[in-house]
Amino acid sequence: MELFELTLHELLALHRNNQASAQEITDSVFARIHQVEDKVKAFISLDEENARLKAKAADVEQWSGKIAGIPFGLKDIFCTRGLRTTCASKMLENFIPTYDSTAGARLNEAGGLLVGKLNMDEFAMGSSTEQSAFHATHNPWDLMRVPGGSSGGSAAAVAAGEVPFALGTDTGGSIRQPAAFCGVVGLRPTYGRVSRWGVIAYASSLDQVGVFAKDVEDCALVMNLIAGRDPRDSTSLEIEVPDYTAYLNADIKGMRIACPREYFGQGVDAGIQDAVKKALAKYEEAGAIVEDVSLPHSEYALPAYYLVATAEASANLARFDGVRYGLRDTQADNVVDMFSNSRSQGFGAEVQRRIMLGTYALSSGYYDAYYLKALKVRRLIYEDFQKVFQDYDLVIAPTTPTTAFKIGEQTGDPLTLYMNDILTVPINMAGLPGMSIPCGLLNGLPVGLQLIGKPFDEGTLIKAAYAYEEISGIRHLKPQQGVI
Amino acid sequence: MALTSKEVEHVAWLARLNLSQQEKEIFAAQLGTILEYAGMLNQLDTDGVEPLDHILPVFNVFRADQVEPSAPREEILSNGPLVEEGQYKVPKIL
Numbered sequence: 001m002e003l004f005e006l007t008l009h010e011l012l013a014l015h016r017n018n019q020a021s022a023q024e025i026t027d028s029v030f031a032r033i034h035q036v037e038d039k040v041k042a043f044i045s046l047d048e049e050n051a052r053l054k055a056k057a058a059d060v061e062q063w064s065g066k067i068a069g070i071p072f073g074l075k076d077i078f079c080t081r082g083l084r085t086t087c088a089s090k091m092l093e094n095f096i097p098t099y100d101s102t103a104g105a106r107l108n109e110a111g112g113l114l115v116g117k118l119n120m121d122e123f124a125m126g127s128s129t130e131q132s133a134f135h136a137t138h139n140p141w142d143l144m145r146v147p148g149g150s151s152g153g154s155a156a157a158v159a160a161g162e163v164p165f166a167l168g169t170d171t172g173g174s175i176r177q178p179a180a181f182c183g184v185v186g187l188r189p190t191y192g193r194v195s196r197w198g199v200i201a202y203a204s205s206l207d208q209v210g211v212f213a214k215d216v217e218d219c220a221l222v223m224n225l226i227a228g229r230d231p232r233d234s235t236s237l238e239i240e241v242p243d244y245t246a247y248l249n250a251d252i253k254g255m256r257i258a259c260p261r262e263y264f265g266q267g268v269d270a271g272i273q274d275a276v277k278k279a280l281a282k283y284e285e286a287g288a289i290v291e292d293v294s295l296p297h298s299e300y301a302l303p304a305y306y307l308v309a310t311a312e313a314s315a316n317l318a319r320f321d322g323v324r325y326g327l328r329d330t331q332a333d334n335v336v337d338m339f340s341n342s343r344s345q346g347f348g349a350e351v352q353r354r355i356m357l358g359t360y361a362l363s364s365g366y367y368d369a370y371y372l373k374a375l376k377v378r379r380l381i382y383e384d385f386q387k388v389f390q391d392y393d394l395v396i397a398p399t400t401p402t403t404a405f406k407i408g409e410q411t412g413d414p415l416t417l418y419m420n421d422i423l424t425v426p427i428n429m430a431g432l433p434g435m436s437i438p439c440g441l442l443n444g445l446p447v448g449l450q451l452i453g454k455p456f457d458e459g460t461l462i463k464a465a466y467a468y469e470e471i472s473g474i475r476h477l478k479p480q481q482g483v484i
Numbered sequence: 485m486a487l488t489s490k491e492v493e494h495v496a497w498l499a500r501l502n503l504s505q506q507e508k509e510i511f512a513a514q515l516g517t518i519l520e521y522a523g524m525l526n527q528l529d530t531d532g533v534e535p536l537d538h539i540l541p542v543f544n545v546f547r548a549d550q551v552e553p554s555a556p557r558e559e560i561l562s563n564g565p566l567v568e569e570g571q572y573k574v575p576k577i578l
Contacts, residue, residue: 098559192540205538234545235538303522314499321500323572328565335575340502352501356492356511357518359499373525375535380528382536414514415521431539455539 180448
């Protein structure tokens with residue numbers, strides 16, 4: 001067994017017992033990256049020299065942080081001081097932040113070693129990582145397939161053993177969907193649980209930072225590091241952060257699980273429905289109570305989401321004007337042309353499409369019909385979950401309607417691509433925590449089990465996810481084909 | 485139903501995007517399809533439903549009004565595409 005194949009907690013145990021130095025771990029991770037990266041293409045930028053320097057310092061100075069000497073990756077949406085941060089856009093191709101995101105800084109302070117910045121759909125707008133302005137990322141389980149998106153680089157890198165863990169962001173499913181496609185654990189915490197400071201904004205009422213990990217224990221360890229109030233993000237709440245590793249016990253007797261029938265409807269692959277039902281049966285055998293419920297407004301979440309998210313995006317992306325940072329058209333002789341040319345040269349097609357949609361939804365004459373209507377529907381979706389959570393501890397459903405699709409298969413019609421998010425966006429609209437764990441394989445590709453919790457109750461998700469690992473024996477899946 | 489070319493041009497103007505004729509035509513059709521799909525929201529009666537902007541129980545968040553050091557100007561300006569004498573340079577506005 002090589003070091004790059006191990007989980008975070010396995011590496012920490014070895015490191016603690018002086019059986020693996022930071023440099024040995026880092027060597028192994030970079031050897032793996034150089035071995036598979038031309039096939040997977042998970043990264044936009046590598047920071048090998050710095051990571052190796054830090055690994056040496058961690059060994060020599062005997063760093064004592066919680067993840068001292070352990071490499072990790074960040075989605076290229078997290079600002080990194082002195083290290084190019086592109087958001088996978090031509091707009092930010094040469095942008096070098098002057099500060100670190102809070103979540104990234106917390107990992108640095110805990111002694112983690114950033115190895116590089118991971119690929120994504122441009123400005124986090126997409127479900128396949130094909131919308132990156134630089135290159136597509138390939139699913140380690142089948143290189144002809146997408147890793148999902150928008151945090152596809154993060155998911156693929158963890159699945160391929162290129163990093164022990166990574167951070168991503170989830171606005172409409174961008175952690176859970178790629179985690180499902182790549183067979184890794186992905187947690188999107190409650191809106192307000194993790195600071196968004198220094199994370200380039202897509203839709204500010206929906207965005208949340210979260211974790212990609214090889215197993216549930218690793219996920220709990222990383223959550224312990226990144227969760228909690230940050231004075232720089234006024235939406236990060238002053239709510240006690242529990243020790244998430246305390247939830248790593250499999251006693252789920254009497255746990256009340258709701259299974260929403262709307263998530264097993266038309267468009268959701270029969271094989272996926274079957275895999276999730278089997279997982280629910282395992283929970284029942286282990287003593288949980290599983291009951292069917294209804295979340296009646298589920299089908300309206302997707303259209304409402306695409307109006308709210310794009311409206312917020314159109315406002316957030318107004319800052320890219322060619323003045324203070326980013327691409328600038330230097331030919332224009334008046335300022336309005338300079339703005340418009342810079343933006344159209346810098347943004348890719350999907351980003352411009354979403355800006356257009358959001359601008360339309362907010363424009364005079366359409367605001368009430370589209371944007372306000374969507375916010376009202378958002379409350380109905382929120383109330384659906386509130387009702388269910390009066391009687392249940394968590395909701396379990398499929399993460400995605402299909403397994404990973406082929407590269408190029410869904411690039412034609414935008415609406416078809418948006419449909420991938422049908423099972424994940426309701427959670428963002430309601431601000432809830434959601435998690436995807438692998439629950440089996442379908443035709444050799446991973447299937448994601450989605451766990452949805454009460455606000456700020458990530459602990460119950462971690463407990464239920466850990467229990468599934470224990471009762472199913474499915475933990476830390478590794479590709480059997482593709483990138484081995 | 486596709487948007488009219490006039491509508492697309494108006495929205496592109498509001499969004500400060502410079503679209504080619506071909507892009508305008510593609511967006512007119514695609515946005516029309518997406519908006520038609522969004523029209524399903526009208527199946528729901530939302531009279532009397534309060535819009536939900538965000539889910540947090542917080543509204544105004546204040547902090548102490550203390551002066552703290554900000555990032556050095558040179559550092560901030562280093563990402564500016566066109567900088568002169570410590571300022572961002574843009575085409576003539578007036």
